[in-house]
Amino acid sequence: MKHLLVLGAGSAGTMTVNALRPRLAQDEWRITLVDRDDEHHYQPGYLFIPFGHYRRDDVVKPRGRFVPEGVELVLDEIDRIDPQACTVSLGSGAVLAYDELVIATGTAPRPDQTPGMLGPEWRRSVHEFYTLEGALALAEALRTFEGGRFVAHLCEMPIKCPVAPLELLFLADAHFRERGMRDAVELVYVTPLDGAFTTPLAAERLAGMLEQRGIALESDFVVEHVDDDAKALVSYDERRVAFDLLVSVPVNMGADFVARSGLGDELQHVSVDPHTMRSHQHANVFALGDANDLPISKAGSATHYSVEVFADNFLDHVQGRPMRSAFDGHVNCFVETGGGKAVLLDFDYQTPPQPGRYPLPGIGPFTLLEETATNHAGKLMFKWLYWHVLLKGRALPLPKARRGNAPREVIP
Amino acid sequence: MLVTIAGRPVHVNEEGFLTDAGEWDEAVAAALAADIGLTLSDEHLAVIRFVRRDFAERGTSPTLRRVSSVGGFEIKRLFVLFPKKPAKKMSYVAGVPKPIGCV
Ligand SMILES: Cc1cc2nc3c(=O)[nH]c(=O)nc-3n(C[C@H](O)[C@H](O)[C@H](O)COP(=O)(O)OP(=O)(O)OC[C@H]3O[C@@H](n4cnc5c(N)ncnc54)[C@H](O)[C@@H]3O)c2cc1C
Numbered sequence: 001m002k003h004l005l006v007l008g009a010g011s012a013g014t015m016t017v018n019a020l021r022p023r024l025a026q027d028e029w030r031i032t033l034v035d036r037d038d039e040h041h042y043q044p045g046y047l048f049i050p051f052g053h054y055r056r057d058d059v060v061k062p063r064g065r066f067v068p069e070g071v072e073l074v075l076d077e078i079d080r081i082d083p084q085a086c087t088v089s090l091g092s093g094a095v096l097a098y099d100e101l102v103i104a105t106g107t108a109p110r111p112d113q114t115p116g117m118l119g120p121e122w123r124r125s126v127h128e129f130y131t132l133e134g135a136l137a138l139a140e141a142l143r144t145f146e147g148g149r150f151v152a153h154l155c156e157m158p159i160k161c162p163v164a165p166l167e168l169l170f171l172a173d174a175h176f177r178e179r180g181m182r183d184a185v186e187l188v189y190v191t192p193l194d195g196a197f198t199t200p201l202a203a204e205r206l207a208g209m210l211e212q213r214g215i216a217l218e219s220d221f222v223v224e225h226v227d228d229d230a231k232a233l234v235s236y237d238e239r240r241v242a243f244d245l246l247v248s249v250p251v252n253m254g255a256d257f258v259a260r261s262g263l264g265d266e267l268q269h270v271s272v273d274p275h276t277m278r279s280h281q282h283a284n285v286f287a288l289g290d291a292n293d294l295p296i297s298k299a300g301s302a303t304h305y306s307v308e309v310f311a312d313n314f315l316d317h318v319q320g321r322p323m324r325s326a327f328d329g330h331v332n333c334f335v336e337t338g339g340g341k342a343v344l345l346d347f348d349y350q351t352p353p354q355p356g357r358y359p360l361p362g363i364g365p366f367t368l369l370e371e372t373a374t375n376h377a378g379k380l381m382f383k384w385l386y387w388h389v390l391l392k393g394r395a396l397p398l399p400k401a402r403r404g405n406a407p408r409e410v411i412p
Numbered sequence: 413m414l415v416t417i418a419g420r421p422v423h424v425n426e427e428g429f430l431t432d433a434g435e436w437d438e439a440v441a442a443a444l445a446a447d448i449g450l451t452l453s454d455e456h457l458a459v460i461r462f463v464r465r466d467f468a469e470r471g472t473s474p475t476l477r478r479v480s481s482v483g484g485f486e487i488k489r490l491f492v493l494f495p496k497k498p499a500k501k502m503s504y505v506a507g508v509p510k511p512i513g514c515v
Contacts, residue, residue: 156477194497198512220497222476222487237491266481295472295512 002029002318005088005098007078009035009063011043011391012289012303013104017071018393019311024318031071032096034088038063038075041132042386043160044300047167047336049135050142051175058383059132066391078105081261083282100284100318103258103270107160107290107298109134109250114155116226117250125231127247129168130160138247142175147184148244150176153233154191155223157198158267159252160290160298163345165189166196166206167336168247173213174338187215190233190241192222199352202345205369209337252298254291269293274349275326277310286310294329296349302331304390311393332358334379342375344368418443429503429510433467436507445505452505456493459485463506473503473511 004020006013017033024031045059067073077091081101088096109130111117117126127141128134152169154162169189176182189196189210195203196210196217210217224236226246233241233248254268263270263279270287271280274294279285288310289303296302306327313323329349334342344366345353358366366375414421418439423431428447430436441460445452452460462483466474476499480487487498494501499511 157475194500222491224488236488237496266478 001027002099003097004029004031004100004102005096006031006033006102006104007081007088008103008105008289008291009033009040009067009073010104010106010289011300011386012106012291012307013102014040014063014066014391015304015307015393016102016104016288016310018066018068018391019307020314021068021070023311023315026070032074033067033071034074034076034078034090034096035063036075036077036091040066040391042383043130044386045383046129046132046135047164047171049132050129050138050168051171052139056132056136061387066387068392078255078257079260080257081263081285083261083263083285086284098284100314101282101286103263103285103287103291104289105255105258105291107158107252107254107267107269110253111248111250113251113253114223114226114248116228117248119226119228121226121228121231125243125245126226126228127245128250129164129247130249130252141245142172145185145245147181149186149188149242150245151188151190151233151241151243151247153189153223153241153246153248154193155249155251156192158298159249161333162198162297163206163333163335165191165247165249166210169215170209170213170338171336173215187213188218188241188243189215190218190221190223192220194219199347201355202353202369205343206335209343209371252290258291263287265293274329275309276313276323277306277327278323286314294327296329297331297333299331299333300386300390301333302329305330307393334375334382336376336379337371340373340376341371342379343371344375344378427510430507431509433464433507436464440507441505444507448501448504450494450501450505453493456505459483459490459493459502460506463502463508467506467508473499473506473508475499475511 006016013033017031040061040063042059045054048054064073079089079091081088086098109128123137127138129138152165154165169187176185196206197203218241221235223233225234227234231243254264258264259268265271270292272278272287272292277286277288277292288307290298309325309327312325316323332346334344336342346358346368347353355369358368366378413424415424422435425431442452463474479485490498503511
């Protein structure tokens with residue numbers, strides 16, 4: 001009996017076992033999935049919590065509900081991988097041996113990496129929304145916020161869902177308008193990038209949307225520390241940005257055990273081949289989802305498309321054949337822009353986001369790089385799709401723009 | 413696009429970044445540096461050599477964090493050596509692509 005061990009039962013791990021269990025014979029393959037707790041979080045939903053659109057119940061469900069029969073779910077802390085011995089030790093002391101290993105333990109916000117962030121102002125005037133706890137605390141802070149400088153901040157790339165801080169600002173703008181206090185609030189976006197976003201066209205469009213809303217952009221700002229007393233962000237080149245309410249996206253890092261096991265880069269992400277997601281170091285180790293170092297957005301959509309490729313390849317791999325599928329880096333993400341609208345970005349390794357239309361029978365077409373209400377419907381629908389379709393490893397009813405035969409219509 | 417830098421033909425993109433790291437040498441580096449107002453010291457060159465070595469090994473330009481944590485150069489110092497936009501400037505002078513803070 002062979003053993004496939006999957007570490008992490010978030011989006012990637014859950015999709016992986018759902019995609020592979022039906023395709024691996026029960027009497028040949030045992031599959032085990034490990035996570036530290038029994039709460040599956042729909043992380044894209046964190047964005048809507050500060051503004052009271054979603055509550056805890058919308059974003060948390062027990063993991064077991066999404067784990068298929070024939071997969072054993074083990075709840076334990078992962079402590080270390082020994083890739084030579086092909087074993088994984090757990091917090092309880094248990095040791096699991098594997099034939100094939102999938103690392104799907106994601107990436108997590110690390111406020112401890114920025115000096116001063118976890119000071120006395122933490123969760124008072126210094127916030128984050130990349131954890132459920134943080135999003136709930138921010139909701140509370142927003143409720144009593146009476147105006148002043150609201151600063152959204154990105155510490156360092158890469159982060160999961162790189163558009164999320166922009167979305168937070170767009171929603172904050174709409175939120176303060178609704179409350180009739182927009183004039184009392186100064187909105188600022190502070191980023192280490194040289195513009196609102198990474199690729200030129202999307203950066204230009206998104207910068208335009210910031211400007212339209214009167215949101216100031218402070219770019220090329222690499223934070224050195226948070227000055228808790230003065231309530232200011234301080235950069236390495238000694239620029240200061242004052243805040244009354246700071247919402248920062250802390251440095252995102254892979255799990256500590258990845259580094260302990262000698263598998264991580266400087267941010268503890270696992271270095272993999274960009275087309276097969278296989279470790280550069282070990283032929284029976286793969287890393288899927290946010291845990292790897294693919295040069296593309298860390299997003300649920302990218303995870304979904306890459307897990308599909310991985311599942312096809314895995315069957316080749318275990319039969320000793322060359323892996324025939326190659327991931328093209330496809331990602332799409334809806335950018336919530338407030339007031340019931342959203343923008344859709346669609347891109348891959350070769351093609352940066354560009355304007356156009358994205359066909360979707362029944363609901364679409366979605367309009368790429370433009371603000372529309374249909375795109376907003378798409379963003380909300382994503383929650384339903386996530387729980388009911390994506391996690392179960394079923395195909396996403398969003399066509400693969402550049403791979404299948406349902407190409408995007410690009411408006412010249 | 414083909415241009416002449418330090419008296420030799422070199423391929424660059426629209427932003428002036430070298431498209432073939434193999435066409436780089438220290439004379440080219442000095443000219444690129446001068447172009448953005450820098451005079452290269454040994455300290456600059458030590459950073460540049462790390463950036464090139466890391467690019468050769470991994471195929472991507474190192475981020476600021478990587479130059480600091482793997483290369484061992486302090487970020488604060490990098491901001492002094494390559495003011496305002498160190499990640500971009502280091503890559504520019506080192507003749508490697510502009511680092512994309514992954515989309
Ligand atoms: C605010 C926010 C908004 C987002 N918006 C979008 C969006 O609109 N669209 C989109 O596509 N994506 C979005 N994302 C990104 C998306 O949520 C992630 O890309 C996706 O969850 C990645 O899945 P994963 O399985 O790699 O990681 P995760 O889903 O984070 O799962 C990792 C799992 O590993 C477990 N784990 C980690 N370390 C250990 C350990 N030592 N021991 C045991 N278990 C461990 C964790 O408990 C967790 O369950 C957003 C993310 C955030 C934070």
